[in-house]
Amino acid sequence: MAEDVPVGSRFVIPGTELRERFSRSSGPGGQGVNTTDSRVELSFDVARSVAIPPALRARMLTRLGARLVDGVLTIAASEHRSQLMNRDAARARLVDQLLQASAPPPAKRRPTKPSKGSKERRLAEKKRRSQVKRGRGGRYDD
Structure with missing residues (x-):
């Protein structure tokens, strides 16, 4: 049974909404790499998730647009030799992506005018x- 994944203080992804696939990795591991399914593909359906509040979902779908396939975000991790460490790495990357995508937009810049002192300077x-420059001219007139 997959455990829940908290995404900051914004929301929690239930473990039932995550899909994990394991396969053979091409990374480090020597001969063990040929026999162990240490590569992890973690998929999360952003478009149909009930855990994400609707306002955040719209923002996330817009920001993650290029990374989504049919509304599903997939993260692959194969940098570690063990499946467990790759699972943790994939979950950490998923949380990071979702936090960035759900962050509020930056505040609008309020236009300002130069101060009187700065104009005078x-x-x-x-x-x-x-x-x-005026002092340079006219010295060599003959």
């Missing part, structure tokens, strides 16, 4: 630079 610098 800019104009003073322009005058100073103008004087420097």
Whole structure:
């Protein structure tokens, strides 16, 4: 029985909504790699999940659009030699992806105007630079 996966403090994915497939990995493991099903494919149906609040689901579907196949997010992990460590890695990656996809959009930038002091400093610098350039001219007139 698969255990539930908390996604931050936003929601919890019930273990029944996760699908795991195991296969032979091409990664490290020596001869054992030919006999052990250590690669993990973890699938989660974002579009049909009852665990995700509707407002978050819409945001997640938009942000994960390129990664989804028929509304299903699939994560593969084969970097470790053991199936258990690959399961943990896949779940951690799934949580990370879902947290990023469900994060609220950044606050709108409020346009600001330059302060009076900054305008004065800019104009003073322009005058100073103008004087420097004006002082260069006319020295070599014959």
